[in-house]
Amino acid sequence: METDRKEHFKAQFEKYYPVLCRIAHGYVSDPDDCEDIVQDLFVSVWNHAKDELPDEELGAYLKTAVRNNCISFLRQRQRMGVVSIDDKCIAVSGKSSDEEPVTDYESLLEHVLAAMPPKCRDVFMMSKLQKMRYKEIAETLGISEKTVENHIGKAFKIIRNYSAKHPFTIILLPQLIKTGLWILQ
Structure with a gap:
């Protein structure tokens, strides 16, 4: 059963990863930061078993979560006063x-x-x-x-x-x- 979950998760990752990176790039200019945000989201999805949601619910959840994570990332970066070279x-x-x-x-x-x-x-x-x-x-x-x-x-x-x-x-x-x-x- 664990193998089935891993295969299902891998399929969901491959399906949503590029889409979520594009969404993240709409908020965060650095592609590396975008990838980190999306990867962290997938770790959270795995840890909280969100990958077991029906496909349409998972898609909506991921899109909303990546947007919220980007906003949190930007707020945290603003509080810390960190500005990347791209943002100068x-x-x-x-x-x-x-x-x-x-x-x-x-x-x-x-x-x-x-x-x-x-x-x-x-x-x-x-x-x-x-x-x-x-x-x-x-x-x-x-x-x-x-x-x-x-x-x-x-x-x-x-x-x-x-x-x-x-x-x-x-x-x-x-x-x-x-x-x-x-x-x-």
Whole structure:
């Protein structure tokens, strides 16, 4: 019976491993970290006998678990202050202007936020930093949800324009916004 379980587990591993690595790569840029996360997940699946779930339940479980493990990995890495070489913001500019190259996340965020009008910046920070819903923001500021949507749209337009002007300084900004790794403390 143990041999059957091993064969079944091996088949599930071969079926889901590439899919789970692709999902993990959507969250974590380093392929080695992605593989570690997925392999750790399979160890956990084996240890807790989750491989005995029906196939469709196992697939859903694995996809959810890998996403959650990636988020936990990113949070842990953020707490420890570890940033891989792939995640460095590198400033390369041919201009000799007054602008300082952005080399760390906090100053990158400050530069982008400084480019936004005050109300737009407040709405954006409430939405992305404080993780408030549009309805909550609207109630807090006494504005409509549509106005909140407009401010968020304007903020992202400013971010895109900033990105076009400073292509190498904000390589990670979209990912930082998506994952919430750039929360100021």
